[in-house]
Amino acid sequence: MNPVFDANSPVGVLDSGIGGFSVARAVQQLLPAEQLIYFGDGAHIPYGNHPEDKIVAMARYMFSFLEQKQVKALLVACNTISCVIDRCADAVSCPTFNAVQAGANAVSRLDVEKVGVISTVFTHNSRCYPQRILAQSPKKLVVLSCGCPDLARLVEHNLGDPGGMAAVEADLHQELDHMVYDDHIQCCVLGCTHYPLVSDTIEKLYPGLPLIDPAQQMAQELRAYLTRSDLLRNAGLPGRLDVFTTGDVDEYALRARQVGLDPVNSVSYYPPMSLD
Structure with a gap:
């Protein structure tokens, strides 16, 4: 096991927008004790309309943010980023799971x-x-x-x-x-x-x-990895979800409630990568 991670390290989830809330919801339902950090790049949605080099650069920007948070696993909820995952995964030291x-x-x-x-x-x-x-x-x-x-x-x-x-x-x-x-x-x-x-x-x-x-498959694969790596958080502890977005904080807080995420402990703004 990588000594940087332990059972109380968070799990990262990233997406181009709010879509990855479906993945975060699946993880909360299956692994309610885990602490999640969500990054949604709302300033640049939809990723699928950007050229590949820009998608890779924006993805690496989010990967680097979550690497700083020392996530023990990263769920790449964005299917578009999943298509270029081979050009991004080296930006984090933890295992990655992708939607595709x-x-x-x-x-x-x-x-x-x-x-x-x-x-x-x-x-x-x-x-x-x-x-x-x-x-x-x-x-x-x-x-x-x-x-x-x-x-x-x-x-x-x-x-x-x-x-x-x-x-x-x-x-x-x-x-x-x-x-x-x-x-x-x-x-x-x-x-x-x-x-x-x-x-x-x-x-x-x-x-x-x-x-x-x-999303359901990703949550199951995450559980299997955490179980065999002895990184599952104690089931008796409360879970946590902290959301970061380059988009509208109030909109993300509203959408999180609408899709049934619980708990949502914080929703914070993070500056987007410049595309110039």
């Missing part, structure tokens, strides 16, 4: 032949989901991927607003209808952490379509 690999691991256990993936445009164009799903699967699959340029932003800014959710539903129809009704996918990977925050809406629009949320 978790999603591929989850699909590999399913008895399906045709898989759909919705994600940001960058994640779609990278082909990282089809590549990893096909590499993990024990049998031949058809993997259909769709890049959604606006969906993450719409979820980020309209969650909890009935009027705004109409725009989310319209965008979902535009992006998913063809895969569900024409291609007849048998499950859909939510390839951006913002999407599980509106999974109830997706289930309403497409009843019976199984949804794959990498």
Whole structure:
């Protein structure tokens, strides 16, 4: 075991915005005693619309912040960053778990032949989901991927607003209808952490379509790692969540409550990386 870490060291979670709250929520539900530090780069959302070099630089900026916090494990909730993880992971000394690999691991256990993936445009164009799903699967699959340029932003800014959710539903129809009704996918990977925050809406629009949320898989893989490394925090201790954002502090505090994070001990501003 790395002597820098112990059971009371925090777990880091990072994302381009509030989407990673779905991962933090899964960890709180599975490991309620853990202390979490969340970083959401709200100033630069959506990551999927940035060029790769900028994504890598912004990711390394967040990685360095969490390395300073001496996290014992880092959950890379952002699927877009997960696609360039090989260019970022050296910025932290702890193990990293990423959403794309978790999603591929989850699909590999399913008895399906045709898989759909919705994600940001960058994640779609990278082909990282089809590549990893096909590499993990024990049998031949058809993997259909769709890049959604606006969906993450719409979820980020309209969650909890009935009027705004109409725009989310319209965008979902535009992006998913063809895969569900024409291609007849048998499950859909939510390839951006913002999407599980509106999974109830997706289930309403497409009843019976199984949804794959990498957040659940990531939480399970984290528990397995902490258990075998003797880094699980004492189950009798209270958990903690401290949120840092380059975006709007009040909005992040509101969204944290809306998605059911509990506890949320603090929400603080952190200056964004300059893109000049």
